Amino acid sequence: MKLINNYINYVELKANDLHKIKSFYSGVFNWKFTDYGPDYTAFSESGIAGGFEKTATPVVKGALIVLYHEDLNLIQHKIIGSGGRITKEIFSFPGGQRFHFEDPSGNELAIWSEN
Structure with a gap:
């Protein structure tokens, strides 16, 4: 899949039990999973790429929409300049x-880059 700036690229969900969530989605929808350590599993064959992050807290904001942009610093400055708020600084x-980041209404999204 070609990576395009500003397009939704990934959806991240929370789960309290990764084994149980993988069993559910693979059994019901035939999704495939790739584990990235004990606290994260990515899914495929679902129509959009995504993953589940293990959490011990109750799931409140279920989905994290993840956009792609090749220049994280540039897009971060545009978000701040347009009234958004950074909630988690750039991390690897x-x-x-x-x-x-949060948009002006408080919706949390993320932006990633392979760079």
């Missing part, structure tokens, strides 16, 4: 970097 993960 296997495969790239990302940060989280």
Whole structure:
């Protein structure tokens, strides 16, 4: 899949039990999973790429929409200049970097880059 700036690229969900969530989605929808350590599993064959992050807290804001942008610093400055708020500074993960932000209504999203 070609990566395009500003397009929704990934959906991240929370789960209290990764084994149970994988069993549910693979059994019901035939999704495939790839584990990235004990606290994260990515899914495929679902129509959009995504993953589940293990959490011990109750799931309140279930989905995290993840957009792609090749220049995280540039897009971060545009978000701040347009009234958004950075909630998690740029951090590295296997495969790239990302940060989280809230839009003016309080919706949390993330933006990632492979750079």
